[in-house]
Amino acid sequence: MSTTRIECSDRVVGAILASWRYDISGISPEMRRDYESHFAECARCSARQNFHRSVDVTLAVLTSLAALFFLFALAVLKHIRPLEHMAFNVFALDREDTYHMLISAGVAGLIFSLIALALVLMATPAPSYLGGLAAERARIIEERLPEALKSLRSR
Template identity: 80%
Template sequence: MARTRCTDRVVGAILASWRYDISGIYPEMRKDYEHHFAECAHCSARQKFHRSLDATLAVLTSLAVFFFLFALAVLHHIKPLEHVAFKVFGLDIFDMYHMLVSAGIAGLCFSVMAFALVLMATPAPSYLGGIAAERARLIEERLPAAIKALRLR
């Protein structure tokens, strides 16, 4: 990626300032940039890198939300650290439980905010939606003719 060079430095600089995201501009204005992505290996590689970065951030923050929810569910149903807290650390069970629940709620709030920020600030939703639509189209192509006939009704 570092060895390739942009074929048009002015357009490349504009695209770089947008993090290679042209989904926010009008379709009429988009054509020139789409043409540049088609001919410039440097910029199209950069675009792919930035979109996969956005998707990774969206996946990681949604996983964080899931894990904090899971941790709160575990704390709610079983209190596995009761014995550790009481015997090893000599802590009060009530304090330990409330400390863990507070940490879980704080982590959940933080990861929900991070996830919302990723979805608002990056084109990750449309990128992931595009991937999902492409997969759905590929699966649909492989369906047997009998099922395809049912879907067309």
Template identity: 75%
Template sequence: MSMTKTRCTDRVVGSILASWRYDISGISPEMRKDYEQHLAECAYCSARQKFHRSLDGALALLTSLSALFFLFALAVLRHIKPFENMAFSVLGLDNPSIYTMLVAAGVAGLCFSLIALALVLTTTPASSYLGGLAAERAKLIEERLPAAIKSLRPR
């Protein structure tokens, strides 16, 4: 890839940006200008910034999916309980403890996923990144709308 061959044009600014994981949304607008200029000029840093933001987005997506998965597993467990009771009593197995264990694992997994998601959303600019992505998509869709539909919309 060409990314490894390109070097940062200003190593001082580059290393500061790297320490922030290329997130400049937290600093004051006056300070931001210099870094924004560097990101516009330096191909290396802007590529790194894109990579980190998509990584944040991927992490947020992954943790939400994981939370959904555990929620779904708990819902399934709730519904299969009557059948399971029957099956286990036929087989003479110690059903309640297995069921409790599965529910406990589901609850623990759900809690862990939610904590991970909260951490991702609070320590990374993932939420603003995903919000920006959604706004970009909406704009793209609107641009592609036929003129006839556009004229119907209030200005």
């Protein structure tokens, strides 16, 4: 038996989880318990769950970066006039046409990347996953707080 291919310990549950992209955040807590115990015992499914969640987060980060990039490009177009001079002198482009073309491209890119981000956030459990990570962080920080601070907070 090869070590690179780990078999799922329960194929029926594994197939259901695969069809959900290993996302169980949308189902009721009672139903979730069975799937959570499967993730705990099945190395294959928990590895795939981690993989899919990191894909979701990567997509969310990339689409946000794209939106920021286009926002930045629009800000540059609006505020940095000297850049224009270079473009117009070097490439001998028509001033108004080029400016409008660049602005439209920037606006189109911004809208497109915002739509893509919205789709990613709706179609994947990235928001709840990131929320969970943040809650986990907060809990760890809370535990590390000195006793004196803790007693202040609980008052």
